Amino acid sequence: MPANFALDDDSVVVIIGSGAGGGTVSQQLTARGIKVVCLEAGPRRGLGDIVNNEPEMFVKLSWLDRRIGEGYAPDGMPVWSVKGVGGTTTHWTACCPRLHDFEFKSLSTYGEIADCNLADWPLSLDDMAPWYDIAEDMLGVTGTHGIERLPPSANFKVMEAAARKVGYSDIDTYNMAINSAPRNGRPACLQMGFCNSGCAINAKWTTLFNHIPQAEATDYYDLRPDSMVTRIVTDENGRASAVRYRDKDGVEHEQKARVVCVAANVVETTRLLLNSATERFPNGLANSSDQVGRNYMRHVMGMVFGVMPGEVNWYKGTTCAGVIRDEIKHDTSRGFSGGFQYHLLALGPEYIATNLVPNGWGKDYANLLLDYDKLSGVIITGEDPPQQSNRITLHATEKDQHGLPVPIVSYNKHPNTEAMLQYAYGRARSMYEALGATRTFTHEGFGATHNMGVCRMGADPATSVCNSYGQTHDIPNLFVSDGSLFTTSGSANPTLTIISLMLRQADYLAGELGSGAL
Ligand SMILES: Cc1cc2nc3c(=O)[nH]c(=O)nc-3n(C[C@H](O)[C@H](O)[C@H](O)COP(=O)(O)OP(=O)(O)OC[C@H]3O[C@@H](n4cnc5c(N)ncnc54)[C@H](O)[C@@H]3O)c2cc1C
Ligand code: SF4
Numbered sequence: 001m002p003a004n005f006a007l008d009d010d011s012v013v014v015i016i017g018s019g020a021g022g023g024t025v026s027q028q029l030t031a032r033g034i035k036v037v038c039l040e041a042g043p044r045r046g047l048g049d050i051v052n053n054e055p056e057m058f059v060k061l062s063w064l065d066r067r068i069g070e071g072y073a074p075d076g077m078p079v080w081s082v083k084g085v086g087g088t089t090t091h092w093t094a095c096c097p098r099l100h101d102f103e104f105k106s107l108s109t110y111g112e113i114a115d116c117n118l119a120d121w122p123l124s125l126d127d128m129a130p131w132y133d134i135a136e137d138m139l140g141v142t143g144t145h146g147i148e149r150l151p152p153s154a155n156f157k158v159m160e161a162a163a164r165k166v167g168y169s170d171i172d173t174y175n176m177a178i179n180s181a182p183r184n185g186r187p188a189c190l191q192m193g194f195c196n197s198g199c200a201i202n203a204k205w206t207t208l209f210n211h212i213p214q215a216e217a218t219d220y221y222d223l224r225p226d227s228m229v230t231r232i233v234t235d236e237n238g239r240a241s242a243v244r245y246r247d248k249d250g251v252e253h254e255q256k257a258r259v260v261c262v263a264a265n266v267v268e269t270t271r272l273l274l275n276s277a278t279e280r281f282p283n284g285l286a287n288s289s290d291q292v293g294r295n296y297m298r299h300v301m302g303m304v305f306g307v308m309p310g311e312v313n314w315y316k317g318t319t320c321a322g323v324i325r326d327e328i329k330h331d332t333s334r335g336f337s338g339g340f341q342y343h344l345l346a347l348g349p350e351y352i353a354t355n356l357v358p359n360g361w362g363k364d365y366a367n368l369l370l371d372y373d374k375l376s377g378v379i380i381t382g383e384d385p386p387q388q389s390n391r392i393t394l395h396a397t398e399k400d401q402h403g404l405p406v407p408i409v410s411y412n413k414h415p416n417t418e419a420m421l422q423y424a425y426g427r428a429r430s431m432y433e434a435l436g437a438t439r440t441f442t443h444e445g446f447g448a449t450h451n452m453g454v455c456r457m458g459a460d461p462a463t464s465v466c467n468s469y470g471q472t473h474d475i476p477n478l479f480v481s482d483g484s485l486f487t488t489s490g491s492a493n494p495t496l497t498i499i500s501l502m503l504r505q506a507d508y509l510a511g512e513l514g515s516g517a518l
Contacts, residue, residue, distance in 0.1 A: 010256035019087015021482035022263030023207025028506030030220040042084030050198035057197035070410040078409035080447035086208025093320040094177040096496040101125040103490030110337040116385040131500035139177040153317020158376040165434035170325040177205035263481035266451035270392040286472035297489040298448035300382030306432025314346040336419040340382025455484035
């Protein structure tokens with residue numbers, strides 16, 4: 001039964017956000033009988049709210065509050081995330097690879113790179129493997145634990161044939177948190193191709209329809225949707241003692257807390273920590289290292305499309321179920337450090353209209369739409385080196401509807417990124433051309449879907465914000481519980497790693513609460 005804890009109950013763990021990170025910690029703690037209040041800025045939606053319509057779902061789900069983008073980050077929507085119970089796992093396409101061993105050790109493997117703040121994680125793949133195992137089984141990730149991979153779509157078959165023409169060989173329909181057969185009460189994927197829209201039949205894993213109801217089935221979960229947290233309150237001992245939030249009518253409340261976990265996705269996590277500054281913590285909470293908001297990473301990302309000689313009908317089939325892994329390696333003969341993967345991509349005509357051909361009309365647009373059925377595509381996802389100057393800050397004067405300073409996302413591509421992108425574009429273009437594409441083109445500069453860094457974990461409090469469990473060095477009962485923890489980005493889509501880190505965090509947190517250390 002959902003619980004209802006009092007505002008002055010200071011024995012609860014308060015979790016801010018209910019997405020991949022917050023949903024996982026919620027599920028894990030409540031399963032252990034620990035009281036949780038989860039404050040979620042957005043509304044709760046049901047399966048009935050999900051329709052197979054990308055533009056409609058984009059507007060319904062996305063976080064559309066004012067955000068400023070600077071440099072390469074597009075202004076208005078520098079970051080693409082969701083406001084609502086389940087967070088961005090409602091929008092995600094559910095690709096679930098692990099990070100590779102060398103990606104946990106980027107500084108040791110690549111050496112210093114000019115203007116980069118590279119560091120090794122305080123964790124290795126061996127440390128993470130047991131947590132990845134649990135996460136993959138929990139999400140039903142295809143290609144792991146004996147779970148069959150998804151069938152190939154026509155778009156995948158084109159990508160695979162093209163890739164083999166240029167010598168790639170490590171290709172399959174990827175590790176997806178999408179059911180290839182009925183599992184855990186959810187049906188098998190019907191290959192409808194509306195994964196971004198939320199998946200109306202619930203074949204795709206989300207915290208909304210999995211972790212959240214599981215937490216609610218215990219007597220320990222008090223989920224409060226439409227509750228925008230505006231401040232983390234600290235007491236005279238420098239501990240996190242409460243959070244302030246506004247309900248949907250704008251009424252402010254203060255919830256006491258024994259522990260606070262911030263899982264608001266990179267931009268809002270930074271905003272909350274910086275905005276909660278006090279006399280004792282003048283630079284914001286957990287920021288004695290001056291690293292909160294810095295080292296923001298969004299993956300090296302670009303799309304490559306081929307207009308094929310015949311019909312592909314790329315919109316039919318699981319949107320991103322396909323991967324080429326051959327370039328996930330550190331091989332500087334290519335002109336850059338770190339690796340990247342290609343994964344399968346299909347876009348709706350509306351996205352093409354609004355993004356590929358800005359303002360969506362005229363000869364270019366008409367020609368592209370005439371060829372729409374012949375398109376095939378991949379998206380590059382590569383290691384984005386951390387830079388101190390890529391950061392999230394607060395606007396000095398501009399405020400949002402809650403009276404909070406508007407966040408500024410500043411991001412510029414490192415030369416390593418540009419070199420990786422140009423190489424990856426070239427290889428993908430030649431791959432489609434080898435299969436007879438009549439035209440190829442590329443696209444980049446869209447709102448970041450993979451957001452990492454800004455509260456990096458590390459052993460040294462002078463250069464990092466959290467320890468390997470996400471516990472902040474400065475405030476022991478304040479935890480960071482999302483992708484903000486990443487020390488470096490690697491090339492893997494981040495969410496399986498976020499969920500695995502949160503399984504590990506929840507286990508540690510439960511131990512510390514049980515022993516009375518917290
Ligand atoms: C279109 C798209 C496709 C993607 N595909 C993939 C993929 O295939 N594989 C992959 O690994 N990743 C993918 N991602 C990224 C993935 O969704 C994120 O990595 C993941 O959801 C991040 O988890 P999180 O817990 O950090 O944040 P979120 O899941 O975004 O959750 C944060 C929650 O916090 C809430 N919140 C924020 N501020 C406050 C506040 N002040 N008070 C209360 N609540 C607050 C938000 O409303 C939100 O619900 C995709 C993302 C998008 C947009
Ligand atoms: S392709 Fe599969 S996962 Fe994607 S929306 Fe359709 S049924 Fe859901």
